[in-house]
Amino acid sequence: MSLEKTREALGGVLCFTALVAAGWYALEGRWVDVAVLLLAGLGQVLAFVWFRSALPRAVVSLVLLTAALSAAEQVYSAIWWWDLVMHCAALHALVWLWWNRVLTRGAPGTELTTARPPAAASSPALAATSASGRSCMPDRTEARASCAGSPPSDLRVRLGSRERVPSRPWQPFVLCGAVGLVIAVVWEGMELLGFLFVTPEIHIPPLDTLGDIVAGVLGAALVGFHRRPW
Secondary structure (H helix, E strand, O other): OOHHHHHHHHHHHHOOHHHHHHHHHHHOOOHHHHHHHHHHHHHHHHHHHHOOOHHHHHHHHHHHHHHHHHHHOOHHHHOOOHHHHHHHHHHHHHHHHHHHHHHHHOOOOEEEEOOOOOHHHHHHHHHOOOOOOOOOOOOHHHHHHHHOOOOOOOOOOOHHHOEEEEOOOOHHHHHHHHHHHHHHHHHHHHHHHHHHHOOOOOOOOHHHHHHHHHHHHHHHHHHHHOOOOO
């Protein structure tokens, strides 16, 4: 097996580790931890489906697995700053899932740009134009340019080499930060429900909640540095 195939296989396997861990905790009857790991498993499955590369699949899967296991093993209570680290990392992973999906489908506020194709790549279309300028290839935009005696446009979109570039540099950071804020608030709401109905061991003081949200939004906003789908 080649190195590339090994990486792909490893990235795929990691996307189901939370589900395996959920089964292990189910054997011990720890159903609250099972629910948390199943949520992490859902994120891992989305990473498997929405990412095309092994690296982001592995990174997101490991982050979500670590966050869920940290809750199950009370690491957040043992290390005071671990909660902030995992909120930042987990929100980055979750928003990266969403942002990659947006980039794959075509993000609002983004545009497709490509460099001018080399002469060798554009020669078939140009060669199809006769000396009299009456015969052109079916590509209407480039054909009209060729028939008129002008070179192909620089804005010609080639599906094999397209890149998505935000029309405003700050826009991805704002969008990702806003989505991260929503997820962070929902996360803290779930912690409050857990404190009220599951166990009082969940820490929900106002300062802790505010710090978690700020760390999560920061991690989510950093997703804006990703400008191409993975």
